[in-house]
Amino acid sequence: MAADSVLDTAIRDWVLIPLSVVMVLIGVLRYFVSKLMRSNQVPDAKIIKEGQLIIRARNLRAAANFIPPKSFRARRFYFSNEENGLLIVPKGQAQNAQAQMFSDPNMAMDMMKKNLSMIIPQTLTFAWVNFFFSGFVAAKIPFPLTQRFRSMLQNGIDLSTVDVSYVSSRSWYFLNLFGLRGLFSLILGEENAMDDTQRMMQMSGFGFDPSKSLGAEKDSLDIVQHDWALPKFEHRAEAVLKKLAI
Secondary structure: OOEOOOOOHHHHHHHHHHHHHHHHHHHHHHHHHHHHHOOOOOOOHHHHHHHHHHHHHHHHHHOHHHOOHHHHHHHHHHHHOOOOOOOOOOHHHOOOHHHHHHHOHHHHHHHHHHHHHHHHHHHHHHHHHHHHOOOOEEEEOOOOOOHHHHHHHOOOOOOOOEOOOEEEHHHHHHHHHHHOHHHHHHHHOOOOOOOHHHHHHHHHOOOOOHHHHHHHHHHHHHOOOOOOOHHHHHHHHHHHHHHHHO
16 A cells, blocks of 8 residues: 655755756746847748648648538638649659758758757756755645556656655656646747747657648548538537526
């Protein structure tokens, strides 16, 4: 049976709060450093246009059931018809994204700066946490959890008798690392609050080809099954009101 431990208030004052404050300050500092390291290169208008097309196509897929079938078919034809659809990339115009990146030194340098601005601070922060706060039980979640959460919440503590709801200092570091996007959106703004998960996705997408993304979005839009939801709202509202009346 898991033991019920009592956390010392000194752990809250000298481990939990300092670790959270340092993670927030490092995130804000990293944003301003990456902003200073960012070059003033004007982005390519074609890449911006392709990105906006992808966003518009995704919005159409997400809100497909809230427009009439005829309107949806017209919009889908506008995006994905084989002759002059916006998501159709002619074979001769497809570009190799890696060749384009390596042909432009500024683009490769910007990618390297972004990666370094994430790797170096997080490496130093993890070494600091692992050296000073290793083995601490920093917090307790106020609701029970299953054993599957033990490896995630008790990283660095090899005691099976400790309840799963207790969080180690190393796990608290990782929770702050990937869970502060909401706070950064309040401090830096929604457009600037990029969390480390998105940065890692950008790192794994080195050499991203916009033409392939357009083709993938076209395939996703073609397989959408339209089901207009607005005519059913009256029946749903009527059913809900009948349940409430009963």
